Amino acid sequence: MVAARDPQSPGEAEFLADYDPSQFERPSVAVDVTLLTVRDGRLSTWLLQRKQHPHRGAWSLPGGFVGMDESLLGAAKRVLESKTGVVDVFLEQLFTFGHPARDPRTRIISVAHFALVAIEELEALAAERDDVELFDLEIPWEGQTGGAVDVVDAAGRPQRLAFDHPEQIGMAVKRIRGKLAYSPIGFQLLPHTFTMRGLQAIHEAVLGQPINKDSFRRRMLASGDLQSTGEYETQVGHRPAELYEFARRAAV
């Protein structure tokens, strides 16, 4: 429920006609999107190399300014699609970063978002783009402590990141760890069908710690979020596991 741009009470129409929105100096408002995936058992994120100042050459989250007639989530969706090609994924607002000096140009307040994509989907898109790169995260804290994270290349070397993006990525990790405990968000990082072991691997990668196999299975089956497909994986060199799908995907 949002207030419509209609007069609410006597005299309001005249007031609105007189209102001058240009009388105060205003900050710019941007959105940034931390795109998380799990690759080879590790949380990873997709970054762009900045071609312009400030922080030229540093890696940065896909981001952009919010249009005057665009919602925040709409802006994040547009930025994500235009800068990475990723469409139709889980996307949620995270936190708003507004330190007065976070951008050297001028006051820019950034509404941080995070998105979740299965690695299979990302790698198909990555083949078409040469300006983006997927980096592993190194999280120097446990559980939901929070704080900045490191972004490393294949050799484990920390990368230079722009602005407050290490904090933004850290906030995304903190949030997804928290959500995992009570919501079936792990499905967003997997293809449509998946095995119990595959789902557990996602949870372990996100939480950064091993999970008891037996209780994980019991908990997932009891949650009602999983639905048997009757199908089984093949070509795996051992007894094939049953494939499940997210039970509410049809309902949503």
Place this chain on the structure above:
Amino acid sequence: MVAARDPQSPGEAEFLADYDPSQFERPSVAVDVTLLTVRDGRLSTWLLQRKQHPHRGAWSLPGGFVGMDESLLGAAKRVLESKTGVVDVFLEQLFTFGHPARDPRTRIISVAHFALVAIEELEALAAERDDVELFDLEIPWEGQTGGAVDVVDAAGRPQRLAFDHPEQIGMAVKRIRGKLAYSPIGFQLLPHTFTMRGLQAIHEAVLGQPINKDSFRRRMLASGDLQSTGEYETQVGHRPAELYEFARRAAV
């Protein structure tokens, strides 16, 4: 760690000098604060009656525009103090509301915050102010479902609220319910020392459901967040309960 306003690479200083921040139209950015307390076993919030358009006469959260050299939390703290007199309380960013039509004047993006205060402290302040009023909340959903809430007067009549404030208050309730499960945030709604029964009453009011007394006591004592004072309540007409304090208050 936030980027300083210093050149990061060759050529950046020249770029910054040329940058013209006025070339794009920008939204206004405001902060709103949902001030929650527990009164007589019910979640309540403190509202101001709007004296100007838009939504003149409707009740609204304390709010105001963000200054150009002010952090978001700093703005929220300033707004809270100037409009309610409340200082030095728990205050945290909640969510940013940015629907293009949420304010009939112009595009105003609001960074919602929430604050927690013990009712004892609030009532002392309320005596000095006649433009603010404390209203009970009626939450039409369970657990952490989320969504707008109703604000009612002493007779239970729903009040007319300005803007998207019912959603903002709902978001605050959702957040505090979530935090209660893993963080000792309930202490923020109590005086410095309190009884086990008092703490349980706060939890029950926030969660909107009764809690098992025995396991609550066990859980709280095991958490390490409580510290015995050796003091006991008096004048209660029954065996007095021990007074505890929040164990980390000294450390913070």
Place this chain on the structure above:
DNA sequence: GAAATAGTGTCTTTAAGACAGTATGTG
């Protein structure tokens, strides 16, 4: 048939809920 992981059954451990019984103020 060996290797490897899937899946089942059961015992142990731990946390939550239930409840009886004792403790200690005020009136």
Place this chain on the structure above:
DNA sequence: CACATACTGTCTTAAAGACACTATTTC
């Protein structure tokens, strides 16, 4: 001393962890 609530101890129930054992595929 009656009352009301604080606090303690123990039994029951439910969930998580541990682990042995069987099942089923590929090589």
